[in-house]
Each structure stands twice: as C-alpha cells, then as structure tokens.
Amino acid sequence: MSRVRAAPLLALAVALLLTACLAQDDSSAAPSPAPEPPDPLTEPESQAATPQTLRWAIGPPREIVPPLAADTDSLTVVDALFESLTRVDEDGEVRPAAASNWWANGDATAWVFVLESGNVYHDGRPVVAADVKFAWEEGIRRGVVAPHLEDVVGYDALRRGDTDKLVGVSAHGDRTLRIALERPRADWPVVMAHPSLAPVPAERWADDVEGYRQWPVGNGPFAMSEEWTRADFVRLNRVETASETDSGTVEELLFRFTDPTTGFVAFQQGRMDATTVPPGALPEALATYGAMGENEDGGVLTGERASLYLLAMNVESPPFDDPVVRRALSFALDRDDLVESVPDRNATVARGLAPASVPDGQVTSCTTCMHGAAASERMFADRGITQLEMWVNAEGGHEEVAERIAAALEEVGVHLTVHSLPFAEFVDAVESGEATLFRYGWAAEHVSLDDMLVPLLHSRSGGLESGNPGGYANEQVDALLDEAQGTRDRDERAQLFQAAKTLALGREQAVIPIHFDRHRLVVSDRVEGFSVGPTGRVAFDELRISEPLADAEVLSSGR
Numbered sequence: 238m239s240r241v242r243a244a245p246l247l248a249l250a251v252a253l254l255l256t257a258c259l260a261q262d263d264s265s266a267a268p269s270p271a272p273e274p275p276d277p278l279t280e281p282e283s284q285a286a287t288p289q290t291l292r293w294a295i296g297p298p299r300e301i302v303p304p305l306a307a308d309t310d311s312l313t314v315v316d317a318l319f320e321s322l323t324r325v326d327e328d329g330e331v332r333p334a335a336a337s338n339w340w341a342n343g344d345a346t347a348w349v350f351v352l353e354s355g356n357v358y359h360d361g362r363p364v365v366a367a368d369v370k371f372a373w374e375e376g377i378r379r380g381v382v383a384p385h386l387e388d389v390v391g392y393d394a395l396r397r398g399d400t401d402k403l404v405g406v407s408a409h410g411d412r413t414l415r416i417a418l419e420r421p422r423a424d425w426p427v428v429m430a431h432p433s434l435a436p437v438p439a440e441r442w443a444d445d446v447e448g449y450r451q452w453p454v455g456n457g458p459f460a461m462s463e464e465w466t467r468a469d470f471v472r473l474n475r476v477e478t479a480s481e482t483d484s485g486t487v488e489e490l491l492f493r494f495t496d497p498t499t500g501f502v503a504f505q506q507g508r509m510d511a512t513t514v515p516p517g518a519l520p521e522a523l524a525t526y527g528a529m530g531e532n533e534d535g536g537v538l539t540g541e542r543a544s545l546y547l548l549a550m551n552v553e554s555p556p557f558d559d560p561v562v563r564r565a566l567s568f569a570l571d572r573d574d575l576v577e578s579v580p581d582r583n584a585t586v587a588r589g590l591a592p593a594s595v596p597d598g599q600v601t602s603c604t605t606c607m608h609g610a611a612a613s614e615r616m617f618a619d620r621g622i623t624q625l626e627m628w629v630n631a632e633g634g635h636e637e638v639a640e641r642i643a644a645a646l647e648e649v650g651v652h653l654t655v656h657s658l659p660f661a662e663f664v665d666a667v668e669s670g671e672a673t674l675f676r677y678g679w680a681a682e683h684v685s686l687d688d689m690l691v692p693l694l695h696s697r698s699g700g701l702e703s704g705n706p707g708g709y710a711n712e713q714v715d716a717l718l719d720e721a722q723g724t725r726d727r728d729e730r731a732q733l734f735q736a737a738k739t740l741a742l743g744r745e746q747a748v749i750p751i752h753f754d755r756h757r758l759v760v761s762d763r764v765e766g767f768s769v770g771p772t773g774r775v776a777f778d779e780l781r782i783s784e785p786l787a788d789a790e791v792l793s794s795g796r
Contacts, residue, residue, distance in 0.1 A: 288785035289488035291764060294500030294512035301465060302453045303435040304376035309773055310494075312432045317473055317490055317777045318455035319435035322350050322369070322414075323426050324776075325684045327768060329596030331426040335364060335436065335456060336414075339429075344723050345421040350429070352412040359460040359476055364436050366408035371439035374403045382433045385682065390417040421723025423730060424685045431682060432774070458778040459490055469494045487780045501759070510761040519581035522759050534783055535762030539755045541585055541592040543681035543689060543771035548627075548642075548749040549707040551673045556622055557707075563746035565616035566625075566674075568609040569649050570642065576752050578637045583757055587750035590738060591681075591689035594771035597731040598686060599753075603742045606750060614649040628656045628672035630663035635676050638751075667706055677748070679704060684772055686734050691718050693748060694741045709747040714740055 298311035306315040322336040336350040356364040376382030377395050386392055390405030405417040422428070436456065442449050452464045459473035473490040493500070493509065500512035501522075514522045514537065522537050529536040548566070550557035557563055572586040588606040591598030617623075625646065629635040636657050643653040658666060666672040681688035692704025695718050699705050714737050721733035741747040760767045763784040769775055 289486065289782050290491050291487045291489070291780060291782065292491045292493065292508065292510045294493045294495050294497075294503060294509045296496070297469070297494040298471075300450065301471065302450050303382075303433045303437055304372050305379060305381055305450070306433045307381050312773070313775070314471060314473075314492060315435065315455075316432040316457070316774060317459045318453060318457045318461065319432060319437075320356075320455070320457045321432060321435040322352075322429040325427055325430045325770065325774070326776075327770065329684055331430065334430070335369075336429070339426055341423075341425070341725070345423040345425065345725060346418045346723075348416040348418070348425050350414045350416070352414070354412065356456060358438055358456050359454050360438075362438055362441075362454075363411065364456050365411040366414040367411075368436040368439050369414055369434075370403065370406045370408050371442070372437045373406060373434065374401070375437075375442070376433060377403065382431075385428055385431055385434055388418045388420055388422055390419055392419075421719070422687070423721075423723055423725045424683070424687045427683050427685045427687075430684075430774075462489070487782055490777070504759060504761070507761075510764050511767065512759060514757045514759050516580035519583055519757055526759055526762075529760065529767075534765050535760050535767075538758040538760060538767075538769060539583060540769065541594040541771060542754045542756055542773070543592060543595050543598075543684065544754040545587060545590060545592075545679045545689070546584070546638075546751045546754065547587070547677050547679065548751065549675055549677040550748070551670055552707050552709050552747070554670060554673045556620065556625075557673055559620060560745045561616055562620055562622060563749070564605045565613045565620070565622070565649075566646075567603070567605040567746055567749045568607070568613035568616070569645050569651070570749070570751070571608045571645055572606070572751060573608075574645070575638060575641055578634065578641055579752065579754075580634075581757070583755045584752040585755060587752050590693060590742065590748075590750055591686055592753040592771065595681065595684060595686055595689060596727075597734070598689065600735055600738075603738075603746075603750065605743075605746060610645075610649055617649055617651055622651060624652050624654070625674060626654045626656065628658065628663060628666050628675040630660045630676075631657045632660060638676065664701060667701060675706075677706060681772060684770055684774075686731065687722060690734055690738065691722065694718060694737060705747075707748065709741070709745075711741060711745065711747075714747075 295313055296310040298314050299308055300306050300311050301314045301318065303315055303319055306312050320335045322334060324332050324334040326332055333353065335353060335356055337353040339348060339350040341348045352364060352366060358364060373382065373386055374395065377386060377392065380396065389403060391400070391403050392405070394400045395403050407415045409415060418425070438454060441454060451466065452461050458476060460476045462472040462474045465471045470491060470493050475486065475488050497513040497515035500509055501515050501518055503509040504512045519537070527536045529538040550563060552558055576582055576584045576586055585592060588601050588603050589599050593599040627639055627642065629639050636655070639655040639657070643655060646653045656666070667675055679689070679693055692698050694705065694709065694714055696710035696715050699708050717733050717737035717740070721730050721737065724730040724733060756769055758769060763782055765781040765783050766776070766779040
C-alpha cells in the first residue's frame with residue numbers, strides 16, 4: 238500500500254458491457270504486418286524517459302478517472318493514479334489500501350470501512366469518506382461503475398434518475414463509510430478493490446470536471462506529470478519516492494498508446510519495457526525472452542485470466558430444455574482441439590467455470606467436460622437428435638470455433654448448422670430467444686469466485702448484460718449460491734459454491750465451458766516485481782527497476 242505525503246508534509250453502457258462480455262479478447266484478431274519501425278531519434282523531447290522510467294505500451298484509454306474508467310487500458314492508468322479502499326494480493330487475500338480496516342454485520346448485508354488516517358490526494362487534500370460516496374454516485378449517474386455497485390441499496394433508483402443520491406452509502410465524519418446491501422456479499426471487500434471505485438476529490442470534480450478529466454489528482458502511488466491532451470502518451474511520476482539508498486524504485490511511468498504490433502516492435506528494439514504480444518508472435522517471444530519466472534526478472538507472462546469462453550443454450554427451448562441433450566453436446570467436444578483455434582493456443586482448457594488463478598477456482602465439477610464421443614453419440618441417438626443449430630457473431634474468429642464444433646458433432650451423427658451474424662443481429666437473436674445454442678463469454682471484474690459463478694448460474698441473472706442469457710433456473714442452485722454469498726468463512730463459502738457447481742454443471746449442464754483466456758504480456762529484464770492478476774490488475778507500488786536506462790537511451794526512449 239502506498240502512502241502519499243502532503244506537501245510540504247456496474248451499469249456499463251450496454252454496448253461497452255456487451256463488448257467486454259461477448260467479444261473474445263483482442264488477441265483473437267488476425268496478426269497485422271509489422272510496420273516500419275520509427276526512427277527513435279525523432280521522438281518528441283516531451284516523451285523522453287528518465288533513467289528510472291518504466292515504459293509501457295498499452296492501447297489508448299477512453300478515460301483516466303475512476304468514475305468513468307471501464308475499459309482495460311483506462312483501468313490500467315487509473316490503477317496507477319488512484320488507490321481504492323482495498324487491494325487483492327496474488328494469493329487472493331484482501332489487504333488495506335485507502336481503507337485501514339472494515340467489518341460487517343452477521344449476514345454481510347451491512348459494511349463499515351474506515352479510511353486510513355493521513356491518506357491524501359496528490360495536492361495534499363485529505364481523502365474523506367464523502368469523496369468515495371460522491372465518486373460512486375457520479376459513476377452510477379453516468380452509467381459506468383453501476384455493475385460493481387448493483388447490490389447497494391438505492392442503486393436502481395439512482396441509475397433510473399429517480400434520485401441523485403445513493404441512499405445505501407453514507408459518510409460519517411471524514412473517515413467512516415457505511416454501506417447497506419440488498420443481499421449478502423461476503424466478498425464485498427474484494428469488490429472494493431476495483432480501480433473504478435477509487436475516491437475522487439468531490440469539490441475539485443464539481444468545480445471543473447473537464448479539467449479534472451485531463452489532469453486528474455489521485456491518491457495512488459503515481460501522479461500526473463503533465464496534462465493529458467488526448468495525445469498518444471501520458472506521463473506519471475512517483476509520489477512517494479524511495480530513499481537515496483534504494484535506487485531501484487520506479488520513478489516514472491510512461492504509458493505509450495499504440496497497437497500491440499507497434500508496441501512489440503518497440504519492445505524488441507529496447508524502447509519499451511512492457512507490452513502486449515501480438516497474435517502470432519507469442520512463440521517467438523517465448524523463445525527469445527523466456528517465460529516469466531524462468532529468468533530472475535522479465536519474460537513473457539501468460540497467466541490465466543478470469544475470462545471464460547463457453548457455449549450457452551436457451552434451456553427453455555427444445556432440444557436444449559433436455560439436460561441429456563446438453564450433456565451430450567458437452568461430451569462431443571474435444572476441448573484440446575477447440576483451444577487450437579485460439580491465437581498461439583494461448584488458452585487453458587476449462588472443465589469448470591473459474592480458472593485456477595481465481596481463489597478456489599478450477600475445481601473439477603463438470604463430469605461431461607471430457608471428450609466422450611461414444612457416450613455423446615449414444616445420448617443423441619437415444620433422444621433422436623440428428624440436427625442442431627448454433628449462432629455466433631461474425632467478428633473475432635468465432636466461425637473457426639463453430640467449424641470445429643460442427644466437425645466434432647458430425648463424428649457423433651449430428652449435423653450442425655451455423656448462423657454467423659453481424660454483432661447487432663447476433664445480440665437480437667440471443668435476446669429474442671431465436672438462438673437456441675450460441676457462443677458466449679464471461680469475464681469477472683473482481684478476483685472472486687462469486688463473480689464467475691453467480692452471474693452464470695443464478696436465476697436473478699438472465700441476459701447478455703448480467704450473465705445467464707440462456708435463462709437457467711434451479712431453486713436449489715439459487716439457495717446454495719445465496720448461502721455462499723453470505724458466508725464469511727472462505728472454506729465454507731468455497732464448499733457451498735462447489736455444491737452449486739456440481740448440481741448446475743455436473744448434473745444439469747447449465748452451460749458448456751470451453752476455455753479460459755490467458756494474458757500475453759512481455760516484460761523487460763530491467764523490471765522487477767511485475768505481476769498481473771486474473772482481472773488485469775498490477776501492483777504498481779511494487780514495481781522496481783534493476784537496470785536504469787543508459788544516458789544515451791534516455792532522450793530517445795519515449796515511444
């Protein structure tokens with residue numbers, strides 16, 4: 238947790254959410270030819286690096302302030318500038334951040350968070366509880382952070398515009414924040430770690446919101462060095478510098494906004510310290526730089542993301558109203574073959590609904606998530622199934638996945654007709670119920686088993702935005718999920734979630750998991766402490782430079 242010294246001392250807009258939940262990772266796009274590398278000597282001096290600069294190539298962020306940040310690149314910058322109430326470490330444990338401690342009532346429907354004493358913004362203003370409440374209200378009013386806070390009392394009324402206050406959140410003095418929830422959430426401290434839920438100075442925002450969006454003043458480990466003019470880079474400087482004897486601390490972050498191919502070329506030329514590996518280049522990157530962990534520092538990071546590719550079915554429409562047909566379909570699939578359709582095969586076969594990178598995830602609960610062609614053929618024959626239809630959206634390489642599924646079904650005596658539609662038409666087909674079998678994707682925003690299971694299995698979900706678009710409903714599963722959400726003990730909660738998965742996935746095949754996506758980042762060996770969690774979060778205050786840039790490199794390393 239970084240401390241800043243004073244001187245002198247969820248709902249996303251529908252289109253955006255559907256893009257996050259339905260579209261495969263950008264890595265599914267076909268690789269583009271590498272451009273001619275730019276001449277490093279022509280870089281603007283304003284983008285020059287310092288010896289302790291970490292240079293990171295990311296995509297262009299839409300916003301760099303918490304209430305408006307939703308896409309991955311925006312959240313990366315926000316995560317460096319701001320500090321939320323909590324943070325989640327690599328083991329899934331929740332740690333203090335802007336809040337020093339917290340507690341809940343017995344059923345986890347009421348929470349109290351106490352802000353850290355002395356926590357201030359970069360301009361020296363104290364961070365107060367009212368700022369947190371204001372930031373959340375602003376996000377909900379603008380329809381951005383609403384999915385994170387949908388369980389808070391009064392969320393619906395605020396989002397509809399019936400009120401301008403979030404009645405379930407109240408500030409008591411400068412340091413105490415009380416939160417009332419509509420339903421139990423034992424994992425609420427995990428939710429509070431999301432970057433878009435960090436505080437913003439309410440007075441400064443209200444005085445000049447446009448100016449603040451261009452030069453945000455946060456409370457995180459790094460501060461803006463200059464105004465963001467929507468140019469192709471943003472520069473941040475470390476607020477709390479290390480002692481003179483600790484020369485390895487990153488003093489500056491230079492985010493360069495570009496596409497993965499250009500960023501990777503710059504990395505190969507030594508002008509970037511971290512970037513996304515473009516599709517098709519992962520084998521080369523692994524051969525050249527090694528996997529993260531094989532070297533002392535640096536390398537290619539391909540850890541599992543909390544992102545699931547799956548098949549969903551309209552369980553109220555024949556033939557998928559029959560669990561036997563759903564299980565037969567799952568048995569027919571060779572998931573190892575389906576992973577071959579992922580660029581660079583950078584995915585992990587899914588036999589459950591949460592990856593191992595999420596605490597208590599990837600515990601086998603799907604007995605049919607193994608290739609069993611003989612069993613599938615027998616089950617389909619018993620039900621008289623010889624024809625099926627499947628819907629996919631035309632973008633993102635999903636047709637190849639459908640072709641492999643069709644080939645697998647032909648082997649068990651079933652012909653699959655694939656409908657590949659433009660995205661908007663695909664959405665209409667799913668939401669109208671016309672699509673009885675369709676590809677789907679779900680990505681958790683929080684490092685929580687709750688975030689992977691409840692949206693996909695609980696009957697109160699039921700749409701492309703919220704999860705469970707196939708309309709699966711089982712009272713026993715709902716009861717298990719509800720009990721798990723209100724159980725504070727982690728082991729007991731995991732057991733309840735496992736029981737729900739065993740019933741919904743192992744017996745009823747509510748959905749058909751295919752694979753979990755993986756990260757594809759490469760990091761220079763001059764950087765220490767670089768790790769990315771399953772939802773893409775980076776511990777910025779742990780980043781270190783082991784080998785400063787040489788003087789000759791400093792002025793030419795901006796891009």
